Amino acid sequence: MEPNDDINLTEKLFTRVKKVQETSQISNRSAPDTDEEPELERPFIDGSYSRNWYRLLRRPSWIWQGADPLELEEVLSRIAISKGERSHKQYLDTVKGYIPGNWNYEWSQLAGRYHQQGKQEAVQGKPDAALESLLKAVRYYSIASYPHLKNDELADQAQLLGTQAYREAGKLFSVPVKELQVPFHGKTIQGFLHLPTTERPVPLVMVSGGIDSLSIDFINLYQKYLEPAGIGMLALDMPGIGYAEQWPLVQDTSRLHQAVLNYLSEVPWVDHQRIAMVGFRLAGNVAARLAFIEPFKLRAVVCIGAGVNQVFMQPELFAKCPRMMRDSLANRLGADAADWDILRTKCQVFSLKVQGLLSTRTSVPILSIGHKQDFICPESDIRALANASRSGKAIVYDKEALLDVHQKGIMETISWLKQHLTI
Structure with a gap:
């Protein structure tokens, strides 16, 4: 997929967000756990928990809901190897600011590409392809917003875009x-x-x-x-x-x-x-x-x-x-x-x-x-x-x-x- 040359809605919204509070700091002022022996990843009924990630990684749910397994792992890898400053060094997914490596940034970029592609396919008279692309955009915008905390500015923007893509997709149902x-x-x-x-x-x-x-x-x-x-x-x-x-x-x-x-x-x-x-x-x-x-x-x-x-x-x-x-x-x-x-x-x-x-x-x-x-x-x-x-x-x-x-x-x-x- 090639991103549109025009500045799309994703960029217009997020470029207004300069310095925002990182998600892991929204509802918890305490320091992260500091056990000397890192705990291995352990399963939950709807995901998995690792001491290296702030968020529960709900791979089974996300894949079942429509995320592509390869794209999912690619995004998680980009977040993991980021050199950006983190709110908590222990957590890979706490890169500050709307920059590469930030959880919201990486998922929103992927979502934005699908969103743009879906719009183009709709204009080209390809409703089935447009619906598929728009629903992928919805899925990734939702992950970008996850865990959807109130007063999380970046999450709010991702939710707004996800809802917009959902409405656009909704027009294409029978x-x-x-x-x-x-x-x-x-x-x-x-x-x-x-x-x-x-x-x-x-x-x-x-x-x-x-x-x-x-x-x-x-x-x-x-x-x-x-x-x-x-x-x-x-x-x-x-x-x-x-x-x-x-x-x-x-x-x-x-x-x-x-x-x-x-x-x-x-x-x-x-x-x-x-x-x-x-x-x-x-x-x-x-x-x-x-x-x-x-x-x-x-x-x-x-x-x-x-x-x-x-x-x-x-x-x-x-x-x-x-x-x-x-x-x-x-x-x-x-x-x-x-x-x-x-x-x-x-x-x-x-x-x-x-x-x-x-x-x-x-x-x-x-x-x-x-x-x-x-x-x-x-x-x-x-x-x-x-x-x-x-x-x-x-x-x-x-x-x-x-x-x-x-x-x-x-x-x-x-x-x-x-x-x-x-x-």
């Missing part, structure tokens, strides 16, 4: 993407609505991710799995992130999604009697809460690696959260991750057991998926969620490769949604 605006406390909750058809009301799945993902991250789930099944998708941000960053994360984690769920009865393209929710990580907490408090409006729920109890209540589990994860959580709470004890205490309110929900049973069928080695959603929590549903099911993986687990979990999810929404 049914153009619609943007839903849901009134809530004098503001609006925004979501991207994907529909397989507008000729009749369709079953719908609300989808959200964890505290470090955006609503634009789930297009692959719709394209490959939901659309062929005749199921629509409404992608929503979690409180404190993306379009919902103006609302902090609070004990009532589901308040935004509940407002959207109530609003969907007014949307003519949606069969409001066939609505489900899929929640990854902390959004699994949201999905589970909705299953208890809105049992007559949800047909089914899927919780994947959901944080629902023990990680918030067991100090030894909470302490396993890597720096980026605790920073992201603090950022959504409007707190400083350096205040570890305060942060841990604040997060105890998210336990669905403390809230009294896990001691009841809901009529909504809950599919609870997780991995035996995942500290965020240990096996006991996976099974407790399923047992709290009169028609619940628990799937606990063990020893499978991360990418295989991800794919298997998605296939189980789609099977569950088809069973409860389309049959």
Whole structure:
């Protein structure tokens, strides 16, 4: 790909950003860990942790969402070998400023090339090629913004460009993407609505991710799995992130999604009697809460690696959260991750057991998926969620490769949604 000779929007935006705070300093004023023996890279259910990287490297998720494996490794290599000044020498991905080697810079450059290519292909009358290029741009802009911290100026610019590319790509679908605006406390909750058809009301799945993902991250789930099944998708941000960053994360984690769920009865393209929710990580907490408090409006729920109890209540589990994860959580709470004890205490309110929900049973069928080695959603929590549903099911993986687990979990999810929404 050859970059356009004109100064594109990427450069216009980022050249205005001179000296900005580097991502790892946004929500944590403490020094990095300084163990004498560096810890080897260790797996997470949705990525891997290395003491040499501030960010969790979510290769399986990124590849599944559309990133090219070779391009992914090329960018990570450029970041790793950079000679630029770092906020923390220990972390390869903390190069300061919008310069080569900076995380946001490297991913945004790649995204910008795909964005420009997609625009050109659209003008040339190549809609399929344009859609593919624009969705690559969306994927890389999202990685550039990752972990999407509020008040991170470079991340905000990447999110803006990613959303623009998403809108441009949305025009090229067989049914153009619609943007839903849901009134809530004098503001609006925004979501991207994907529909397989507008000729009749369709079953719908609300989808959200964890505290470090955006609503634009789930297009692959719709394209490959939901659309062929005749199921629509409404992608929503979690409180404190993306379009919902103006609302902090609070004990009532589901308040935004509940407002959207109530609003969907007014949307003519949606069969409001066939609505489900899929929640990854902390959004699994949201999905589970909705299953208890809105049992007559949800047909089914899927919780994947959901944080629902023990990680918030067991100090030894909470302490396993890597720096980026605790920073992201603090950022959504409007707190400083350096205040570890305060942060841990604040997060105890998210336990669905403390809230009294896990001691009841809901009529909504809950599919609870997780991995035996995942500290965020240990096996006991996976099974407790399923047992709290009169028609619940628990799937606990063990020893499978991360990418295989991800794919298997998605296939189980789609099977569950088809069973409860389309049959």
